Amino acid sequence: xxxxxxxxxxxxxxxxxxxxxxxxxxxxxxxxxxxxxxxxxxxxxxxxxxxxxxxxxxxxxxxxxxxxxxxxxxxxxxxxxxxxxxxxxxxxxxxxxxxxxxxxxxxxxxxxxxxxxxxxxxxxxxxxxxxxxxxxxxxxxxxxxxxxxxxxxxxxxxxxxxxxxxxxxxxxxxxxxxxxxxxxxxxxxxxxxxxxxxxxxxxxxxxxxxxxxxxxxxxxxxxxxxxxxxxxxxxxxxxxxxxxxxxxxxxxxxxxxxxxxxxxxxxxxxxxxxxxxxxxxxxxxxxxxxxxxxxxxxxxxxxxxxxxxxxxxxxxxxxx
Numbered sequence: 001x002x003x004x005x006x007x008x009x010x011x012x013x014x015x016x017x018x019x020x021x022x023x024x025x026x027x028x029x030x031x032x033x034x035x036x037x038x039x040x041x042x043x044x045x046x047x048x049x050x051x052x053x054x055x056x057x058x059x060x061x062x063x064x065x066x067x068x069x070x071x072x073x074x075x076x077x078x079x080x081x082x083x084x085x086x087x088x089x090x091x092x093x094x095x096x097x098x099x100x101x102x103x104x105x106x107x108x109x110x111x112x113x114x115x116x117x118x119x120x121x122x123x124x125x126x127x128x129x130x131x132x133x134x135x136x137x138x139x140x141x142x143x144x145x146x147x148x149x150x151x152x153x154x155x156x157x158x159x160x161x162x163x164x165x166x167x168x169x170x171x172x173x174x175x176x177x178x179x180x181x182x183x184x185x186x187x188x189x190x191x192x193x194x195x196x197x198x199x200x201x202x203x204x205x206x207x208x209x210x211x212x213x214x215x216x217x218x219x220x221x222x223x224x225x226x227x228x229x230x231x232x233x234x235x236x237x238x239x240x241x242x243x244x245x246x247x248x249x250x251x252x253x254x255x256x257x258x259x260x261x262x263x264x265x266x267x268x269x270x271x272x273x274x275x276x277x278x279x280x281x282x283x284x285x286x287x288x289x290x291x292x293x294x295x296x297x298x299x300x301x302x303x304x305x306x307x308x309x310x311x312x313x314x315x316x317x318x319x320x
Contacts, residue, residue, distance in 0.1 A: 021289030064089030093118030128195030
């Protein structure tokens with residue numbers, strides 16, 4: 001059975017093994033939006049659920065968060081949470097993987113009409129991710145979703161890779177249609193798990209389409225690992241680079257690599273997210289503050305950290 005239950009609710013608050021951010025960091029990131037959380041209900045185990053997290057974000061004086069699922073749209077779910085938790089600001093989106101038809105303009109249009117704030121290009125079903133997983137070392141710890149992908153394959157449920165460019169490296173017609181919808185509805189475009197060449201093509205095409213709010217999803221992630229020169233170029237083209245806490249915290253990249261990339265692209269073009277929700281990782285509501293502590297210890301200034309955590313996350317959602 002694919003559906004899994006959450007591992008805890010309020011109990012996670014007293015987890016003695018969880019790292020705790022400093023009060024300085026908590027104060028510094030007050031008002032921030034986390035653009036990248038994975039919580040229950042989901043098809044895999046999660047540390048907490050969306051209703052509980054909305055209350056915790058309010059308690060931590062954070063602005064809100066975006067629900068990300070690799071498999072289902074989350075805009076309607078976000079509206080339920082907003083109605084159930086007064087004062088909570090929870091947004092939803094859609095990731096264009098096989099479960100929603102891949103690069104499916106109809107799915108994007110319906111998500112937009114349902115209140116979606118973010119469109120992620122393919123993640124678990126991207127061509128780049130499939131290649132990366134095939135090349136992963138035999139003893140490497142796979143991400144949680146890899147087990148879902150393997151189970152689908154074992155059951156004969158075929159999910160082909162979802163391309164965004166043709167053999168000539170140019171945007172597919174479906175990508176062009178989706179970019180037009182993102183522009184029309186004023187949505188945030190995120191690059192998902194695309195590879196370097198795809199990301200550069202997408203960002204260029206998106207800017208040509210008039211899309212102003214673009215986030216390059218976790219550029220330090222194992223299957224991306226974008227170099228500093230490319231990150232500088234993407235920043236110059238108007239994209240924000242998403243710095244996810246889990247990427248270095250779980251060893252997918254070194255902290256020094258992330259810090260160097262932030263300095264290369266500039267804090268003004270970076271945005272902090274957590275990518276948390278896994279049962280073995282820290283509390284979701286602590287992620288951005290924990291990342292802030294790391295940045296401060298590495299020599300970034302308080303104004304730089306606040307710009308990355310608060311100003312840029314709100315700007316990415318069109319709030320500033």
